[in-house]
Amino acid sequence: MIKHLFKMVWNRKRTNFLITVEIFFSFLVLFTVILFGVYYTDNYRQPLGFSYQNVLNISITRERRPNILPGSALNVTNDVSGASKPQFWRAIWEP
Numbered sequence: 610m611i612k613h614l615f616k617m618v619w620n621r622k623r624t625n626f627l628i629t630v631e632i633f634f635s636f637l638v639l640f641t642v643i644l645f646g647v648y649y650t651d652n653y654r655q656p657l658g659f660s661y662q663n664v665l666n667i668s669i670t671r672e673r674r675p676n677i678l679p680g681s682a683l684n685v686t687n688d689v690s691g692a693s694k695p696q697f698w699r700a701i702w703e704p
Contacts, residue, residue: 618625
C-alpha cells in the first residue's frame with residue numbers, strides 16, 4: 610500500500626512540486642508580515658527618549674500688514690474703546 614502511494618506521488622511530482630512552492634512562498638509572505646508586525650509593535654512600546662509633557666511650542670511668523678507704514682509705527686491713535694494705544698502695539702496684539 611505504501612509502495613502504491615509513493616508511485617502515485619512520483620507520477621504527479623510536477624503538481625506536487627508546484628503546490629510545495631506555493632506553500633513555501635505563502636509561508637515566506639506570512640513570516641514577513643508577522644516579523645514586521647512584531648518589529649513595529651516592539652518599536653511602538655519603546656520609550657520615546659524624551660518627555661513630551663510641559664513642552665512649549667513656539668512658532669514665529671512674519672505677517673505683512675499693508676495698512677501700517679514704517680514711519681508711523683509709534684503714532685498714537687484712538688481706537689473704538691476710547692483708549693489710546695500706539696499703532697505699533699495694536700499691530701502686534703490685535704488680529
